[in-house]
Amino acid sequence: MHRRSVLKGTAALGAIPILAACSGGDPATQAADSKATSLGSGLADAVPKSGIQAMVDLFQQQSGDTVRLNVMPRDQLVNNISTYLQANPEDVITWFAGYRMRYYAGKGLLAPVDDAWETIGKNFGAGLADASAYQGKKYLIPNYNYPWAVFYRKSVWQQHGYQVPGTWDELLALCATMKKDGLSPIAFGDKDGWPAMGTFDYLNMRTNGYQFHVDLCAHHESWDSPKVQAVFDNWTALLPYQDTGALGATWQQAAHNMANKKSGMYLIGTFLLQEITDKSIVDDLDFFPFPAIAVEGTDAIEAPIDGFVMTRRAEKNKAAMDFLSFLGTGAAQDAYASKDSSNLQTAADANTSTFSPIQKKAAEMIAQSKKVSQFFDRDALPAMANNVMIPALQSFLKDGKVDLKNLETQAKTLYAAA
Amino acid sequence: MRRPTQNVRHSGTHVFLLAMSALWLAPLLWTLYTSLRPKEVTDKYGYWSLHGPFNLHNFGTAWTDGDLPRYFVNSLYIAVPSVLLTLALASMMAFAVSRYTWKFNVTLLILFTAGNMLPPQVLAAPLFEMFKHTPLPYVLSTSGSLLDTYYAVIAVEVAFQLGFCTFVLSNYMKTLPGELTEAALVDGAGVWRQFRRIILPLTRPALAALATLQVIWLYNDFFWPLLFLSSGDRLPITTGVNSLQGQFLMNYNLIAAGATLTVIPTLIVYLALQRHFVAGLTLGASKG
Amino acid sequence: MTQTTAPVPVATEVERAPRARAGRVRRLTGSDRLVLGLMVGVPTLIQAVLIWIPTLLSIGLSVTRWNGLALSGIKPVGLDNYRYALRDYPPFWPAIAHNVIWLGFLALVATPLGVLLAVVLDQQIRFTRLYQSVFFTPVMLSLVLVGIVWQLVYARNEGLLNNLLGTAGTNGAVDWLGDPHVNLWAALIATGWRHAGYIMVLYLAGLKGLDPSLREAASIDGATGRQTLFRVVFPAMRQINILVVVITFIEALRAFDIVWVINHGTNGLELLSVLVIQNLVGEGQVIGVGSALAVLLLIVSLIPIVIYLVRTFRKAD
Incomplete structure (x- = not known):
């Protein structure tokens, strides 16, 4: 045992240079x-x-x-x-x-x-x-960069005779029709927490305008305001049409819901095409800007x-x-x-001559936009986006409730500490 | 020895145990089954199907694409020094508190034991900041501090396991007759010699049990490497296998294969050293 | 740490075994004192620096506001962080509730199941070793792997469970880990799968170590198997019972890995330990709040720890 324990000790010491080789290195x-x-x-x-x-x-x-x-x-x-x-x-x-x-x-x-x-x-x-x-x-x-837009499969829309909605009412009407047709109207996956911010941002910019988005993210505007309430009121109208299993699905899984024709459309960035690579489906994809609601038409787009x-x-x-x-x-x-x-x-x-039709359309969409936002988690304080918004949006998806007073209280604490 | 009252109920007992065993094994067998099937087959027929072929391709892919060999080696870098240091330090501490009476020996033992039971999250922020502010030369650490090094993980693992090992070993040493060391004292043997020549050899069964247990625990540890190691290529297997989920997103076949491969070393240790492992878990719970 | 390595109490032994006559430090020579000093000093220093000082620092940081960068940026804010955590931080009370449910499930379902398995397997039946191995296997797995394995079981369309129920691929398929109304229970079953095995091993070892004459005496007195169990065996296992209770309590407070693997402890799987880490290392690092949460976790954890220490050390010395 004596020799053994000495051996053990040596082995332990001998490990140190090995570790140095693993943790250290050439500066x-x-x-x-x-x-x-x-x-x-x-x-x-x-x-x-x-x-x-x-x-x-x-x-x-x-x-x-x-x-x-x-x-x-x-x-x-x-x-x-x-x-x-x-x-x-x-x-x-x-x-x-x-x-x-x-x-x-x-x-x-x-x-x-x-x-x-x-x-x-x-x-x-x-x-x-x-x-x-x-x-x-x-x-x-x-x-x-890449715009966020509403994607859909042309063949599905042709089959049912759907038209691209230009206004909020048209969007809601379309959703109702899709539901009747047995489709889940809007694909949605929010397991990772951030994708829901895309919906929030568009609803916010269409309801209150681009500058309000910027000011809210910087906390120059209060969360506990009728303007923010209006955003969630609009969302409440849209919520029944978004995938019910969103909280357990990643954005990639939701992408396949649209690709498999289970969902009628999908609000997501063009990085969607990283997940959907089957050429026959890609050629069948098209998109449109998030419809106008109250102000600024569709001037602002989200293009991180x-x-x-x-x-x-x-x-x-x-x-x-x-x-x-x-x-x-x-x-x-x-x-x-x-x-x-x-x-x-x-x-x-850069060489844009090889752009696919989708890329061309996306580039045009950015070029024609008057205002470009990044994304909530890129425009706001990281602690606000991560610790407050993700749970708040997930809980909104769960039961349709949001506590704006509390959001404002948390925002005050976090922006003060930053 | 047979106990007379117990033959009657056995058929019912077996039904219960078989049902429970099925529940227990189902997740494991399902994982194994999934891992043996190519993704194309499960995509086509669904996971709930019997279509072949069955092969080990997923294991090969998980092994190479998932960088598993590197994670396994990293686990060794952490587990081996941690276990050796823990046992060396714990046996000395245990010897000192169990064979000698002095003012604070019980107080210290209590503090050691309590430390082992704290939720690790309680210490996370201060340890992270302490390590960040401990400068190291670049030869030893590319971060220039204790962060992202194995030293940090090993140090904390040792500190955390010390309490448990000291407690077990001191109790074990207390049961060794006092005459053993007294005789040595008469022969003029010093403290170190008593420890090394007399007590330590007699503690061997406890050390073997603890070593087996600790190897498994450290291999399974997730939290400390997650906190301290930021370079993906330095992660040990348990923390690394979690990142396979991000990498093999939705490819359940590959995830299942990665998980199965990760279990193999523990199963080998378990099968080879089952007696020691169970003894380690239950040291002192039974006699001996 | 993926497992409570709560020390098994050997107080029973300490009470019974003839205690070693402890040496007296006074009688030692200088070099012996030095050796002993090092034997005690080095481990104690490690414990102090890496366990106890950080614990105190956590308490210190919990009354400050700090962005985690320059040390000069630390500002005292009194109890603001605690107020924030208790009053304004929405996940806090759900997390407490989940920890309580976690404890309740382990204490009322998983632990009793482990004890039951141990009692059943303690009988002289065939294949008992085989059964033991089956129930013990999950104990060998890390909680991370338990999480991964059960995700394969719970996956909405691909998983074993929904396929067995016949709902996989339909709209009626329950999303076991994604639906915030059921995912806590799904995670608990996965945890219980491992916890019950662990308790079984501990309890079985205790039962095997029990003096056989106790049972013999009971059966001579005409006690039924059940009476023997409840009136003789369980009371005789007092030390193990305490241990099992303490382990159950601590595991419930330490639960972390499995929910972290599933969804980083969000969307119905909030636990106190996870909130600590989300606030300490997440992208939105708020060290003061994270530390306040850590201190609250510490306070709750001290309850079982103190109970355990008092029970174990009071008799021993």
Whole structure:
């Protein structure tokens, strides 16, 4: 036993260098002349994953630098972002435009990428530049954007003779007809909590206007107001037509409900096409903007921008900055788009001639819109979106009740602590 | 020894036990069955069908695409040092509190035992912040701190398991006759020698039981790696297998295969060391 | 931690076994004192730094407002976080209710089932080892795996349960994990599946260790099997009974992994432990509120812990 316990002790000590090899490493990220960088990607579904891989491959081939790619499920990246950024993040990560980027830039967890913007800035117009900036500095390299719209299968609609609804009343009437025809009118999956924000945002912008959305997200408007109440009143009318099992289904599962012709339509982003890849179904898809309700017609659309940010520690890593400059080129975005044709490249010099009909229509829709919102969880305080809105919307879906006074109380506490 | 009153009810007992066994095994067999079937087949005929073919393709895919080998190795990096350190420290502590009387030995034992029973979430924020503010050279940690390192996970696992192991071992050591060490004392053996030469060898059965138990518990631990490890490629298997769900979304066949593969090491340990494992769970509950 | 490794009380032994004559520290030489000091000091230091100091820090953070970045950003706010948690935070009371239901289910269903299995298997019947292995298998699985395995059972159209019920693929199919009216119970059955096996093993070991003469005496006195069980066996198992109660209580408070795996503890599966983590590490990190919730969890947990410690150590010393 004596010898054994000594052996045990030695084994335990011997494990330390092994662990060092696992937890430690070359401080490559710190070196200015480094030829290596890394990318943490939350795009884990097959289609976007291969798109990111294509970007990385092209960069490595062109520059000779190496990129270590760490792919994690989207929810893992998003749910742990604050701890991830503070612990051991990759140099570059996939992230989002809007307040969701500014919040972490303001906390000093992201590094400005103005150097990259000097070379690729001409690729992006004023709208994209604004969405990428915080306090005069750029923090985001846009990759693609995508509108949220109401999708449907043309064949189903032809079969039943449905017309695209232009107004709220027409939408409700259509839903009622669909229900009569044995369809579940609106596909919906909110297991992950965020998809319901898409419905909330459109109802809010159509009911109260774009500026109210912005002010509410910034908590310049109170939640405990008749305007917010009106949004939920409208939703109450729509709720019976949304999939009843929404709380247990992911957006991907809901997508298949529409693809399988069980649901009549689906309010979702064009990333829908990452999940529905069967060409015969894709060719059968079409979409229309969320109908007008009270104000501003259909001027405002929700079209979030996804892109890349640099984490604080990579600030001095030249390879990381080179990589980001590359990511803002049309060539890089085309490499991504060659694998994922559901989104729209943002760089001006990107090749749009290969756009599918859906992409063309989506690009037109963005070009014609007067106001572009990001998404509730990108425009509002992260704690408000995550800790308050997700449970509040899920509970609204459950029993149709919402406590606006409480939302306002929580908002006050959280915005004060931020 | 047969007890006379018990032969009568046996058929009823077996019906009850068989029914319960069916309930117990159904989820496991369903998982195994699902994992053996190709996705194309279940898509076509549904999961509730008997159509073949049955093969191990899902296991191969889960193994490579799910990066399972890496997760398994990571689990070893955490479990092996944690168990060795826990047992080494706990046996020393147990020796000191059980073989010697001094002012605070019971107080300490109580504190150790209580610490083991706390919900880990209570400590999460302070530990995270403490580790974040502990600088480490880059050679040891790419994060420059204790975050995202195995040291952090091991340290907390050891601290958490120490209480339980100390308690069990001290009780075990208390039952060893005092004459053993007194004789050694007469021979002029020091404290370390008494511990190493006399007490520790006699504690072997308890150590074996605890080691088996701890290996399984640490292998199964989810929370601490979830909190401290942020790099996906450093996760141990239990935390890693959870991310398969995000990765293999809706592909129940692959998820089932991944789950089945994850169970295999525990089953091997269980079958090989069943006696020790059950003894570890019930140490002291029965005599011996 | 995926399992309460609550120490099994050996107080019975401590009471009965001739106690080792403990050595006296005073009689030791200097180097022996040093060795002993290290043997005690190192583990104690680890416990203090990694368990007790963080517990105190949690209490400290719970009366502050902090964004988790610079230490200088910590601001005292008194009891605001507690007020927020108790009054304004909608998931708080549902989470408490769910924890209570969790405890009730384990205490009234899963634990008694485990005890029943142990009593049945303690009889001299055929295949008892085989049955034991069956009921014990889930205990080997992590709660994460239990969650994954049961998701395969509960899946709305693909799962075993709805296929057995014949509702899979129809509109009548219950979404066992997605429907907030039933998902707590679905999660409880999955937990109970494992918990009952664990209790069975503990109880069975206790039964096997019971002095056989107790039962013999009872049967000579003409007691029926049931009378023997309730009047003789259960009372003689006092220590194990306490242990089982404590484990049940603590498992109910610690429940975390399984709901985290299912849906991160939202939509009907809120539990106190999950709310702590959502507020501490989620995207919306609010450390003050998370810490206040952690302290409330701590206070509740101290009840079974103190009961256990008093019961175990009072007799021993």
